[in-house]
Amino acid sequence: MNSQVFETPIEYLRGVSASRAEILKKELQIFNFEDLLRYFPYKYIDRTKYYKVKDIQPELPYVQVIVRLISFEVLGEKHTKRLVAQAFDDTGPIELVWFQGIKWVEKTLIKGKAYVIFGKPGIFNGKAQMAHPEMEPYSQEALQRKGNLTLQPAYNSTEKLKQFTLDSKGIQKLVAALLEQTYKSIQENLPLYIINRFKLISRQEAYRNIHFPEDANKLNEALHRLKFEELFLLQLKLLKNKLLHTQKFKGNIFGSVGDIFNQFYRHKLPFPLTNAQKRVLKEIRQDTQRGVQMNRLLQGDVGSGKTVVALMSMLLAIDNGFQTCIMAPTEILANQHYQTITELVGDDFIEVGLLTGSTPQKTRKILHQKLESGELKILIGTHALIEDKVQYKNLGFVVIDEQHRFGVEQRSKLWRKNVIPPHILVMTATPIPRTLAMTLYGDLDVSVIDELPAGRKPIQTVHYYEAHRLRMFGFMKQEIAKGRQVYVVYPLIQESEKLDLKNLEDGIEVMSREFPLPAYRLSIVHGKMKSVDKQAEMARFIKGETQIMVATTVIEVGVNVPNASVMIIENAERFGLSQLHQLRGRVGRGAEQSFCILMSSLKLSRDGKIRLDTMVKTNNGFEIAETDLQLRGPGNIEGTQQSGVLDLKVANLVTDQELLIQVRKFVESIFERDPQLSHPENEMLHHALRSREEGLSWNKIS
Ligand code: ADP
Ligand code: MG
Numbered sequence: 063m064n065s066q067v068f069e070t071p072i073e074y075l076r077g078v079s080a081s082r083a084e085i086l087k088k089e090l091q092i093f094n095f096e097d098l099l100r101y102f103p104y105k106y107i108d109r110t111k112y113y114k115v116k117d118i119q120p121e122l123p124y125v126q127v128i129v130r131l132i133s134f135e136v137l138g139e140k141h142t143k144r145l146v147a148q149a150f151d152d153t154g155p156i157e158l159v160w161f162q163g164i165k166w167v168e169k170t171l172i173k174g175k176a177y178v179i180f181g182k183p184g185i186f187n188g189k190a191q192m193a194h195p196e197m198e199p200y201s202q203e204a205l206q207r208k209g210n211l212t213l214q215p216a217y218n219s220t221e222k223l224k225q226f227t228l229d230s231k232g233i234q235k236l237v238a239a240l241l242e243q244t245y246k247s248i249q250e251n252l253p254l255y256i257i258n259r260f261k262l263i264s265r266q267e268a269y270r271n272i273h274f275p276e277d278a279n280k281l282n283e284a285l286h287r288l289k290f291e292e293l294f295l296l297q298l299k300l301l302k303n304k305l306l307h308t309q310k311f312k313g314n315i316f317g318s319v320g321d322i323f324n325q326f327y328r329h330k331l332p333f334p335l336t337n338a339q340k341r342v343l344k345e346i347r348q349d350t351q352r353g354v355q356m357n358r359l360l361q362g363d364v365g366s367g368k369t370v371v372a373l374m375s376m377l378l379a380i381d382n383g384f385q386t387c388i389m390a391p392t393e394i395l396a397n398q399h400y401q402t403i404t405e406l407v408g409d410d411f412i413e414v415g416l417l418t419g420s421t422p423q424k425t426r427k428i429l430h431q432k433l434e435s436g437e438l439k440i441l442i443g444t445h446a447l448i449e450d451k452v453q454y455k456n457l458g459f460v461v462i463d464e465q466h467r468f469g470v471e472q473r474s475k476l477w478r479k480n481v482i483p484p485h486i487l488v489m490t491a492t493p494i495p496r497t498l499a500m501t502l503y504g505d506l507d508v509s510v511i512d513e514l515p516a517g518r519k520p521i522q523t524v525h526y527y528e529a530h531r532l533r534m535f536g537f538m539k540q541e542i543a544k545g546r547q548v549y550v551v552y553p554l555i556q557e558s559e560k561l562d563l564k565n566l567e568d569g570i571e572v573m574s575r576e577f578p579l580p581a582y583r584l585s586i587v588h589g590k591m592k593s594v595d596k597q598a599e600m601a602r603f604i605k606g607e608t609q610i611m612v613a614t615t616v617i618e619v620g621v622n623v624p625n626a627s628v629m630i631i632e633n634a635e636r637f638g639l640s641q642l643h644q645l646r647g648r649v650g651r652g653a654e655q656s657f658c659i660l661m662s663s664l665k666l667s668r669d670g671k672i673r674l675d676t677m678v679k680t681n682n683g684f685e686i687a688e689t690d691l692q693l694r695g696p697g698n699i700e701g702t703q704q705s706g707v708l709d710l711k712v713a714n715l716v717t718d719q720e721l722l723i724q725v726r727k728f729v730e731s732i733f734e735r736d737p738q739l740s741h742p743e744n745e746m747l748h749h750a751l752r753s754r755e756e757g758l759s760w761n762k763i764s
C-alpha cells in the first residue's frame with residue numbers, strides 16, 4: 063500500500079487486544095493493517111432475500127427472517143446451559159438458541175421487538191430453529207440501509223481464532239473498523255488514463271467493496287479492479303526487468319546470412335522446414351540483428367524439430383564469426399545431440415566437438431585449445447562446457463536444452479563467457495500454457511513450434527485396467543516380433559519409495575517370467591543403481607541389444623531410441639499429466655506407428671480419470687499443459703514456486719487468462735511508448751513498482 067498507515071502493527075487497531083493480535087499473526091499471518099485489508103472474504107452470502115418461517119428447511123444455507131420476539135429464558139445448568147428465545151412471523155413460530163455468550167445476548171434482547179435474524183436454519187423437535195443467529199433490530203431505515211449491503215462477506219477463520227471470537231463475523235468487524243479508520247489513506251496507484259481506459263473503479267472503492275459489496279455488480283467491479291492491478295503490477299515489474307536487462311547487455315549482431323547457413327539449407331537439410339520452424343528461425347534472426355542480447359525460450363513438443371532450428375541458428379552465428387555451443391542436462395543427452403548434429407552437418411562440412419564429464423584429459427586439452435584459438439565452432443556438452451577453465455575466443459550463441467535444470471544463475475554464468483554475452487536459446491519440450499509462460503518467463507521471449515513435421519504418425523494411446531494385462535503382454539510380444547523395442551515404466555515417488563521399489567521388483571519379476579531368455583532380453587534401469595550401471599543398461603537398449611527397457615522415471619528426459627515404438631506406463635494414474643506426456647514422448651520418434659498403453663487400477667480418482675482421458679484424447683502438449691494447469695493450479699506446476707505467480711491473491715492464472723493477456727499487451731505498449739516511464743502520466747507507476755517491491759520483501763521477512 064502506498065501510505066505508511068498500512069504498516070501500522072495490527073495491535074494498534076481498535077478491538078485488537080495483545081492476545082487477539084498474537085492469534086491473528088499466528089493463524090492468518092496478519093501482522094499489520096495492510097495484511098488485514100488484504101485478507102479478503104472467500105465468499106459472500108446473499109442477503110437480498112427474506113424467508114418466511116414456514117419455508118425454513120434444514121438444507122437451506124444461511125437465511126434471514128423478519129420475526130417478533132415474544133419471550134426468552136435461560137435453561138439448563140453448567141454445560142447444558144442455554145438461552146432460548148421464542149419468536150414468530152405471520153407463518154409460524156421459531157425457536158432461537160444460544161449456547162455461548164449467553165449473558166451478553168440476554169442483555170441485548172428486548173421482548174416484543176421485531177428483529178431481522180440471520181443464520182443457519184434447522185428443525186428441532188419438528189419446530190423451526192436457529193442457533194446463534196445474528197440479531198438486528200428491525201426498522202424501515204435499517205432495512206433500507208441493508209438494502210444496499212446485500213452481500214455479506216464470509217471470512218475464513220479457525221478454531222483458535224473462534225476462541226477469541228474472531229469468527230467470520232468477528233473478522234468482519236475488525237475489517238469494518240479498519241476501513242473506517244484508513245479509508246482516506248487508500249491512495250490510487252494507477253494513472254487516470256489507465257483507470258479510464260479500462261473502466262476501473264477507484265482503489266478506495268475496490269477495497270471497500272471487496273469487503274462490503276454494495277451489490278453484486280459493485281463486487282464484480284471491485285474484483286476486476288484488484289485483479290487488474292495485481293496482474294498489471296506484476297507484468298510491469300517483469301517487463302521492466304527485461305528491459306533493464308536488454309539495456310545492460312549489448313548483443314552481438316549477426317548481420318548477414320552467409321555461406322555456411324546457405325550451404326546447409328540448400329544441400330544438407332534432408333527435409334523442408336515446417337512453417338513453425340521457419341517462423342521461429344525468423345524470430346531468432348530478428349532478435350540477433352538488433353544489437354541486444356537475446357534470451358529466448360523455444361517451446362515445442364518432443365519431435366517438433368527444435369534441434370534443427372537450434373542448429374541453423376548456430377550456423378547463422380558461425381557465418382558471422384562466432385562460436386556456438388549446446389548444453390544438455392545429462393551426458394546421454396549430450397551424446398545424442400552430438401550424434402544428431404554430426405549426422406545432419408556431415409563429416410567434411412564443419413567440426414563438432416563433444417565435451418562431457420567423461421571426455422578424456424587428452425581430448426579435453428585439444429578441445430580447450432581449439433576453443434581458445436576459435437578454430438572449433440560447435441561444441442556440444444554438459445555443464446562441463448561452462449566451467450571456468452573452458453575459454454572461448456568468441457562465443458556468440460548458446461543453446462540450452464531442457465530448461466528446468468538450468469536456473470537463472472547458470473544462465474548468467476554463460477553471459478560472462480564473452481565480453482558481449484552470447485545470445486541464449488533455451489529449448490524445452492515441456493510446454494507451458496501461454497499465460498503461465500508470460501508470468502514465469504516474463505524475462506524471456508517465447509517462441510513456439512506448434513506443428514509437427516508432415517507425415518508423422520500420431521502416437522496411439524489407450525488406457526487399460528489391470529484386467530487387460532494379458533492383452534497388454536500379447537501386444538508387446540506382437541510388436542517385439544516385428545523388431546520393435548518397448549519401454550515399461552514404473553513410478554518412483556519419494557513419499558512411497560518403499561512401496562514403489564517393491565512394485566518395480568515385482569514388475570521386473572513378472573516381466574522376466576513373461577519374457578524369458580533367450581527369446582527376450584531386458585534392460586533394467588532405476589534410480590537406486592550406480593550411474594555407470596545405468597548408463598551401461600541404457601546403452602544396451604539404445605544399441606538394440608535388449609528389446610524391453612524396464613525403468614523408473616529416470617528415462618524421462620530426452621532419450622532418443624527411434625526403434626522403440628511402445629511405451630507402457632504402469633500405475634499411470636499416479637503420474638502427473640506433464641510427466642505422462644514427457645514419457646510418451648520417448649516413443650514416436652521413428653518411422654513406425656507408435657503406441658502408448660496406460661495401465662491403471664480400477665479405482666481412479668476424478669482427477670486421475672481426467673488425466674488418463676486427456677492422454678488418450680490428445681497428443682498436443684499445449685492442450686495437455688492447459689488441462690494440467692486447470693487440474694493442479696499454477697502453484698504445483700514445475701518452476702512456479704520461485705516465481706511471483708504464487709503471490710497472486712485475487713487474480714487466477716486459470717480463470718483470468720484473457721485479462722492477463724490483455725494486461726500483458728497493454729504493459730508492453732506502455733514500455734514501447736515510454737521505456738523509462740518518464741512521461742508525467744506514468745509517474746505514478748514508479749511508485750507502484752517501488753511499493754510493490756517493498757510489499758514483497760516485507761512478506762518474505764515475516
Ligand atoms: P525436438 O528436438 O523438438 O524433439 P528434433 O529436432 O530432435 O525434435 O527432431 C525430431 C526428428 O524430426 C529428427 O529426426 C529430425 O531430423 C526430424 N525433423 C525435424 N524437422 C523436420 C521437418 N521439418 N521435416 C521432417 N523431419 C523433421
Ligand atoms: Mg530434442
